[in-house]
Amino acid sequence: MAGEGRKATGGASTGSAGAPAPAGSARPRRARDSLNRSVIIDAAIRVAERDGLSGLTFQALGTELGAHATSIYRHFRDKDELLLEVIDTLRDRSYGEALVSTGDWREDVLLVAAQIRQHYLRYAPFAHDMSARSTHRRTEFLTVEFTLNALEQAGLPPEEAALHLRLLGNYIRAMASFEATVACMDPELRVKDRVQMQVDSQGLDPVEFPHLSQHASALLPLEDPRVFDLGLEAILDSIAARADGGPR
């Protein structure tokens, strides 16, 4: 995390130092009533996709809208409220329509997992921030309903279904967000990271760190896409076993 690039400091206008703007108003006044939540959210998404979540400031958003930065406060209580709307809107666009049951509970879980994972990878720079937020909005409810249905189809009693709903939800978001975090490190830095890791582990005491010092290069580099499915299948197997042999 921490720092996705070093700003860009505007291009031409908005000179607050330098020449103090000819005389008249700098930019034309934004048309009355042309601002609303939906317009602002769209602009915010454009900014975020271009500059990353850390580039999404009121300043940048104002520039994108051709409006004063503070005009957003008329439509959102604070930045966090705007952020939650952005997160849920992105989710909805990514997989709001895709959650249609296949009729097979296991396929259904794999489907929702794949959708969420793909979404995080697509918006890799915000994945970590997104993964920790509960929006309490439509797309979130859709996902819960869909997963709950799958778990009931599997034959899990209500209380166990609730536990596994949580397990799957956390697992999918967390693992996908980790995958995204490495995916969005710029490749140069990722290679440097890898080399550094090997150098570091080379310097370790081979008695204290036999595994690490022996085959560090073979073991450490990877963030392998198979890891995600490995754990998911393990959880699915566990669910299947419980549904069969459980108190029925």
Next chain:
Amino acid sequence: MAGEGRKATGGASTGSAGAPAPAGSARPRRARDSLNRSVIIDAAIRVAERDGLSGLTFQALGTELGAHATSIYRHFRDKDELLLEVIDTLRDRSYGEALVSTGDWREDVLLVAAQIRQHYLRYAPFAHDMSARSTHRRTEFLTVEFTLNALEQAGLPPEEAALHLRLLGNYIRAMASFEATVACMDPELRVKDRVQMQVDSQGLDPVEFPHLSQHASALLPLEDPRVFDLGLEAILDSIAARADGGPR
């Protein structure tokens, strides 16, 4: 996340407005050579434990040290470097000594999982930030070595051990960090969240959301400690099965 409290704005001194400090220097000059990385890290930990990670600013750290905020730059390149040191130091203090093999690979995995989880719950306000950072320092290597040993004891071939190392590492950090995130929401807000969730789900179309609208109250509230072990046991079972039946 977002906002762990609304600052405190100093108590008495440092009045930059109000009265502009009698005349002489405000605070005594910090003794020469009394500042070093270790002293700064300790102070940073004190501040973080008191005010949360978001309260750990150079300003606050300077005050804690009785030194100028910018004096820290002589000892750390930037804030991120300081943060990584803080993270690894905390890890080391929490479970640096605890990773002693039990002789049973399964017990060993449960041990390292319990230690890391406990650590995140203890430092719940930074858990989410910590979970995404690789420090490449001693405690991290210790954890990897310990886990790798357990997986080899289980009988996993090297490549599969590497994959499962990643799976376990991500699973443990991610699940613990989610647990911590809810744990550190202040209780009042958590209850409000819960009620809000029920109200929201009440308003849903019962045809489109049968499970949710029916027994939302029973299903949604919990962040149950059992969830963590549920997934962990599933992964352990999967490892055991692979180690037995795999290419041996």
Next chain:
DNA sequence: ACCTGAACACCGTTCAAGT
């Protein structure tokens, strides 16, 4: 060589003022 002070370029947020 080590610490300080002032300054810079940002943040989010508030509120009185313009239209």
Next chain:
DNA sequence: ACCTGAACACCGTTCAAGT
């Protein structure tokens, strides 16, 4: 009623100046 401008209280970071 909606948008703007100026101001406030912060950030991290740089750099010339003090000791």
